Amino acid sequence: MELRVLRYFLMIVQEKTISKASARLHVSQPTVSRQLKELEEELGTTLFTRGNRTIQLTPDGEYFANQARQILSLTDKTLTNIHQETDISGAIYVGSAEARSVLTVAQAIGHLNQQHPHVQIHLVSTDASDIHSQLTSGVFDFGVVMDPTDKSDYDFLRLPGESRWGLLVQNSSPLAQQATVSLDDVAQTRLILPQQGGSARIHAVFGLTQEDLNVAATYNLLYNASLLVSAGVGNALGLDGIVNTNQSDLTFVPLAPRTSSGSSLVWLKGQRLSAAAQALLAQVRAELTPTEN
CATH class of the missing domain: 3.40.190.10 (Periplasmic binding protein-like II)
Structure with a gap:
């Protein structure tokens, strides 16, 4: 399996058609099609389902695309680090x-x-x-x-330094008028929770179990969670200093007693x-x- 073929494959994934991928790669369409067919034969699986206009990844194709990205990222990084100058x-x-x-x-x-x-x-x-x-x-x-x-x-x-935990809420929420929120407040609101560590992390930090909470959604980036809060999905449990709430419709209310990480x-x-x-x-x-x- 050649790195060049992996780059062909990922270009097809990006462009969703072999013709567009071929044009981006400056390689003939028959060549790209042949390389894709040989790749599927080598792997012993079908990577794409062919539609009338576009092609879609199969489950095996989704997995292989993720692996191919990691392989090429690691390859490019390795080559960059090997080909160093005096500096x-x-x-x-x-x-x-x-x-x-x-x-x-x-x-x-x-x-x-x-x-x-x-x-x-x-x-x-x-x-x-x-x-x-x-x-x-x-x-x-x-x-x-x-x-x-x-x-x-x-x-x-x-x-x-440590970051303090609290709730990101809409300005119109009654919680926004409080100086702090309690664990009872957390347990009684619809929550948007961080994915990192899942329920085990929440239990380790706050002593709360999944059964204690009303979970509406989860997130891995607090900025995206803030959009869910603005949309009324729930209140986001997170760390201070990440989302700038100045001149926004949101307020960060810290937890009391103080809990930091x-x-x-x-x-x-x-x-x-x-x-x-x-x-x-x-x-x-x-x-x-x-x-x-």
Whole structure:
């Protein structure tokens, strides 16, 4: 299986027709069709269902497309990091939860960029489960995860600062008039919950079980959850400082008693980091080291 064929396949996935994919690839349509047929024969499965105008992925095709993206992402990253100049260069992939403490990593990236402008950072907002998967597969170099998270597979640095939990509500909600919300308020409202860690995480942080809650929806990015709140789906349980509620129809009401979560920068134990990734890790450590006056 050649990487070139994987790129052909993903272009077909993107364009949904072989003719458009061929034009984008600057390759003849018969060549692309033949390569797709040979790929399906090699895999022993059908990747597409052919319609009158477009083609759709089969379940096997959906799975293979996801794997192909990871393979090509890892390949491109590896080639970039191998073909380095005298100055440190290369690509670094960081999967990150949404949290104020990401600012420390952002500051490290800014200082690294000043020293090594040929290093390129790819920051992907996602959850702990995907971070673990992408670190294990070698796509991500680092992750930023919220506590509590099982870090037995990781080396890690705790990041400074904590984010406070609360409810994101509509301004018209009676809860928006309160200075804080209680766990009883949380239990009595229709909730939009973070996907990260699921019910086990909610129980670990708040002591609430699935049976205690009225769950309307879940999310992995709080900005998207804020749109659900605006649409009246429910109130989003999340961390402060992520969604800017100024001049919006939303209010963040903190939980009382105060409940906060910290975060950590993680990477796989035993993972051999590229020169660029080592440089970023050193810069994060420098950000965490107090300067002497």
